[in-house]
Amino acid sequence: MGGIEEQVTGVNKCSLSSTPKENGTMTSLSSDAVINLDIGDPTLFQSYWSKIGDKCTIAFSGCQSISYFANTKNLCWFLEPELEEQIKRMHRVVGNAAVEDHHIVVGTGSTHLIHAALFALCPPDGPEPTSVVCAAPYYSCYPEATDFLRSGLYKWAGDAQTFDKDGPYLEIVTSPNNPDGTIREAIVKGVQEKLIHDLAYYWPQYTPITCCAHYDVMLFTASKCTGHAGSRIGWALVKDKDVARKMTKFIEVTTIGVSKEAQLRTAKILGVISDSCLHPGSNNFFEYGRRRMAGRWEKLREVMGRGKLFSLPEYPQEYCLFTGEYSESQPGFAWMKCNENIEDFEKFLRGHKILARNGSRFGSDPRHVRASMLCTGEEFKLFIERTCLETEERLLQNKPSRDSL
Ligand SMILES: Cc1ncc(COP(=O)(O)O)c(C=O)c1O
Helix, strand or coil: CCCCCCCCCCCCCCCCCCCCCECCCCCCCCCCCCEEECCCCHHHHHHHHHHHHHHHHCCCCCCCCCCCCCCCCCCCCCCHHHHHHHHHHHHHHHCCCCCCCCCCEEEHHHHHHHHHHHHHHHHCCCCCCCEEEEEECCCCCCHHHHCCCCCCCEEEEEEEEHHHCCCCEEEEECCCCCCCCCCCCCCCCCCCCCEEEECCCCCCCCCCCCEEEEEEEEEHHHHHHHHHHHCCCCEEEECHHHHHHHHHHHHCCCCCCCHHHHHHHHHHHHHHHHHHCCCCCCCCCHHHHHHHHHHHHHHHHHHHCCCCCCCCCCCCCEEECCEEEEECCCCEEEEECCCCCCHHHHHHCCCCEEEEHHHHHHHHCCCEEEECCCCHHHHHHHHHHHHHHHHHHHHHHHHHEEEEE
């Protein structure tokens, strides 16, 4: 598998200590291209799936999967039984979430399920909309998703750490967190609390699996698990039957179900991943993902460690139940802090043709940015080159002159 790792060699003035290779990647970006690390498009995983070849290929005949219905006996009547089975199997193989006493609701990406969960968990007859909070820095799409339709059921109330209003509220707990990769628990803890656990990144390529999560509402997405963001498949594991029923109702009313082609393709892919974990020597997907992420983090830390211009969060070593080893998190995003006198870090990086998301979008400050670590090998190579150049130039500028020595 070493052959499909990433190659970041000959990086201008930098000589990086580890130089694993990524073969078969087309070089199409010019050296002065703008690189977009603003979005978390998981193209990093493309090379794994290229190597897998036809194992995941499925074909549909014209007469197949025509009905709206997938399983009328299931509470979530549009959930394909094959997808349900493969979701359960994969959670059992990885050990990251309890499936035995949970209902599965499928959505068009977990974005759809965030809306469905807000709808299902916020009482329809409250005197005012339920406050929705999340500890800052929070995933920038939560405020937008919460307030987009100006619902009478819920409204965005910002940072959970400063929330002190009486009455019902809903806290979204993202763990590992987007943007900063930290492992989180609910913080408000009031009697009238409802929780959504967004576990999009609770997979071994990003973080050690330290327990089998067993929360009331847990959201997962193929986008971050397998890298198939374009299939738009997410799933919720929901303990309470009524909540699962209401979420299903939301999806029924908004989209009358979820594409069967996408569900069956995802089922196939999840099956291939579970097989890869269970059969030694068959390119374990999560091992591959871990190595790729580890390689990227190592390079980024090495470059950042050369100067004091930027800094990154540190993550503790934890025992991973899946790998049986101690390791630290290697999140899908780099939450970068600028330590110099630069007010708007995003703007500064834009000047270096790196697009990253401004910290203020996450309820934090503009001295932070979030940069995707899930980009293509080429984009990552340019990211490292430019960061490296900037760090070295600053070092040279700040270097004491001979006279002052
Ligand atoms: C924490 C988190 N939740 C949910 C999503 C949405 O994922 P999906 O592509 O399934 O809509 C993302 C996407 O970046 C995310 O980072």
